[in-house]
Amino acid sequence: MSSILTNNSAMVALETLRNVNRNLEAVQSEISTGKKVATAKDNAGIWAVATVMSSDVESFKQISDSLSLGSSTVGVARAASEQIVKTLQEVKSLIVTAQGENVDRTKIAADITAKSDLVTGFINAAQFNGLNLIDGNSAATVNVLASLNRASDGTVTAGNIEVASVDLTTDLAALATIDVSDSTAAATALGTIEDLLQVAIDAAAAFGSSQASINSQGEFVKNLTDALRSGVGSLTDADMEASSAKLQALQVQQQLGVQALSIANQQPQALLSLFR
Template sequence: MSSIMTNSAAMTALQTLKATNKQLDVTQGRISTGYRVAEASDNAAYWSIATTMRSDNKALSTVQDSLGLGAATVDVAYTAMDSAKDYIDEIKTKLVAATAPGVDKSKIQSEITELQSQLTSLASSASFSGSNWLSVDSSASGYSATQSIVGSFTRNADNSVTLGKIDIGLGNISLFDASATGAGLLDQGVALAADGNVQDVAQDAGDGAGTEAVVAVFADASAGVTLSGNNEISFDLIRNGVTTSVTINKATVDTALSSTDGVISNAANMALVLDQALTDAGIDTTNDVTVAANGNAVEITHATDALTDTLQIANAGSSSNGNDFSLATIDISSASAAEIETFIEGVNNMLESVTSAASSLGAVKSRIDMQSDFVSNLMDAVDRGVSQLVDADMEEESTRLQALQVQQQLGIQALSIANGNSQSILSLFR
């Protein structure tokens, strides 16, 4: 049946042409933008993932900048530390020369004075962007004993984010500390302000009836203590007549508390540190003895209760950073041979500390370089991942464009033919 009111063929041809034009618009949009998913309406899930990952990549770019700044700061400190090592070595050489008979100590002192001035000048000028790690003042407002470099940005499974940091403890690398209570590697040692009340304890024995021998190494550790540089707390633990020397230093604290600042804040932390120190000394803190805080005290308890099971603490004490003098104030003009020998030994210890600090800085610098390379590669990987989700395949879109253009032309032709069918109805009335 032919109808002048409804042209079904034209309607079908029109709908087909509209669908083709719509697909053509999508393809042309992909070609012009380069994206298969340019808006949330294109694919909400992919768009959301891509947007989040692009944001994370911007954060990674900032992390890379932070690593660059950190690398520069470490490089400045390391360069100065390496030079300081040479000057200290030169001072040691001058001191050795001063032990020769008949030498003019005042003239050697004048050379040492110049080297001392160079050392202090070097430390104070080892600054990058206002940050100086070699010449510090631990009593200054806002001072932080730990400097952190942002090293990573991680998005967790629960969509929270975590910043990873590379920490550098200034107590291990600073050459000079202007604070009266602090000590750099080349400063005179400062006695510990607190040592947790480490104490000698008379021998205690088990009673064979369930009560073990107990000794309180620290009578009151509530005030805490900070160990920096070469600070040490030491004592002898005499267990069943066998003496074991135990030492607590900054490394012990940082290992026990997973920290970098050497701070023991309370008795509970002191118990953890003491447990670590005993373990380091070769004592089994499970089967030989146990360690626990008892109020503000920190106690060692024998693992068994026999009458022959005894414990005793002896030779308890604490030390400063080990330096009996400051390298910047050595004066041998009128020093005796014994005093010069003391200076030589002390300077040699300082040289070892500075060499160790330079080694640590070198390791940090190497880690920063590796992390920077990793972050760069990670950013590239994220870009490739986002590309797989949202970028348009230009070869595919080009082929689709040509096919749709042909379909468009055929649709126009089909619509034209369908509209022409109505004209043939007129011939019925001639």
């Protein structure tokens, strides 16, 4: 039955065209933004997960900066400790020389005093951004922000690498009292410098280990950040090749839909022939 009041063919063609236009709008959005999930209305679940991961990526950028700062701070303390070790080794050589009988003890004592002043200068200068890990003025343990730990329930906690400071000002105080004025004092000084040298070596080794740990964590954070970015991309990025092919197909469907609707709208005109 034909009707001039209800054109079923036109309604079907119109609904088909509407669906094509909606799909075409979605594909054009993917192509323009590069994302298949750009807002929560695109896919609420995926958008929520991707947003949380993206916020973690931004946080890990700050953590990477914190690790770089920590590595630099510890690196200064390590370099200073190593230089102190070298200077103490030179002091030890002077003390060994003082073990002899026919030596200029006054000159040796003056050299030891000069090197003791150098050690004091190294300790005082070993600061980075105001933090000195070897002068005894910092906290016993310094925390370097190293990670962001997210539990399965969404709880987030910060992870730290602890770096123990060393009070070389106090630990090496005996350096200023070394006496080589006679053979007995020189023999005592030899034992003293051995102890002081071991203190400095232990400090340099500890700082070296801490800096290696911080640098390793820094590399891990960079790799983790790249992995998170890749994960977010796989969830939200559009497949541009597929979108391009889909766009062309929808454009053809749109043209056919317009043509089908035009044909359906002309059907009532055919009824006029019945009344001629």
